């Protein structure tokens with residue numbers, strides 16, 4: 001083995017002898033990474049040693065399961081909008097993290113996975129090495145758009161740079177780098193200053209801007225739909241909405257782009273009504289899935305799409321106009337083209353319609369009671385992390401959200417159990433604001449082992465576990481649609497308060513919205529470790545009539 005990375009660089013080439021692992025860690029730091037969420041193992045030992053040697057430049061947050069490591073990285077990425085990194089061993093380590101990687105893909109989240117491999121010469125030979133898995137690169141390639149294997153120390157920094165560039169290019173999303181057990185520790189002279197590739201230039205199609213501006217100017221009932229891709233364009237979306245007096249619909253990933261206190265900010269059920277009336281829909285960083293698949297489309301509706309992924313706009317149907325690139329700059333050009341535009345206010349109309357829809361949604365009174373308590377205590381910039389549970393479904397429709405990146409929802413994967421560990425990552429990356437994870441008793445036990453991580457790393461996350469003793473959503477469907485033939489939906493739970501306390505967390509039980517408010521007040525004051533609040537609840541009214549709604553126009 002060669003000299004350590006602290007050896008004197010050769011003045012001729014400014015290269016320093018370093019290991020693959022050291023070059024990789026140096027490149028991560030050069031890309032602004034300050035944390036690696038990880039679970040170690042022999043395949044990656046030199047990587048962890050390099051992380052140790054990097055000292056304060058980069059922290060390692062180890063979790064209790066690989067899914068936790070990947071979800072923490074995902075939560076950190078969603079809360080900050082910046083790339084994050086996790087590392088796991090090959091085979092089972094990779095597979096354990098796969099649901100989180102899949103979710104990161106579905107959410108276009110920049111999560112870089114550093115995955116171990118068996119020794120280089122043994123790959124693909126089926127010899128039965130520790131953690132060997134058939135065609136690991138092929139499995140990874142189904143989960144991310146960019147993957148590569150680091151084969152030499154000299155390649156490491158450039159491949160890290162490529163991975164970061166890929167995560168930010170076109171449709172953003174996760175990437176993966178593998179490295180073999182015998183390559184991490186190999187050393188060679190490598191560039192002292194690792195490359196950082198600038199993002200590729202994104203020309204804006206001015207003809208398409210002109211066409212979009214023309215259609216929006218002429219539109220009588222424009223509607224904007226904001227998805228996850230609009231999170232970094234909140235200022236522009238709000239400005240355009242004001243100019244056009246166009247309502248902004250957001251469901252899961254787009255919540256918070258337009259402040260819920262703006263009467264033009266709508267969620268799914270009112271959004272569907274507006275979709276039915278619209279003559280122009282502007283989709284910003286959204287698949288428009290509900291509109292296209294459920295509510296219908298016809299000749300009277302022109303669709304304009306803004307999307308980072310050139311292939312996205314035509315997936316369902318060819319739009320009238322497609323603008324490819326980052327939403328912020330594109331919207332800025334559109335706003336500039338619409339400067340002279342003026343419309344009478346729709347506030348009175350929208351306030352009335354919001355109130356009317358709210359009366360229908362009052363059917364979800366039990367959920368609303370708890371959501372009101374949460375909103376009253378969670379500061380405006382506090383982050384709410386959603387789950388696949390009754391309070392979560394209602395939150396998507398009803399929780400007021402004030403700022404971008406303060407409502408984290410798993411998007412179309414809607415994978416049960418993502419919440420607690422994802423929220424932990426969000427809270428770790430944003431120690432300056434309180435993060436609240438809400439979860440059912442079913443979803444919580446998917447990653448509740450990470451309470452140990454929260455205590456160990458003193459992450460002050462608050463979780464509310466709404467405990468109905470069931471996979472409540474499944475149970476209700478069995479009651480209502482399968483003649484009450486209940487199967488596999490009843491749950492035997494631990495005493496959640498004692499369970500959390502046994503990890504060293506603070507924990508209490510709240511039975512009413514009032515008690516929940518008081519408990520949240522106490523929890524958000526704590527900044528030195530985790531808190532759990534258990535809320536025992538009965539079965540709750542179904543939200544589904546407000547989510548899966550019939551067609552309002554044309555054909556599907």
Ligand SMILES: Cc1ncc(C[n+]2csc(CCOP(=O)(O)OP(=O)(O)O)c2C)c(N)n1
Nearest residue numbers: 389390415416440441442443470471472473
């Ligand atoms: C990974 C994954 N597995 C299974 C499901 C199906 N599923 C949706 S909701 C649900 C039950 C959720 O139970 P709980 O977390 O207790 O919430 P509740 O409905 O009781 O409020 C299940 C099993 C899913 N969405 N994701």
Ligand SMILES: [Mg+2]
Nearest residue numbers: 440441470472
């Ligand atoms: Mg439940």
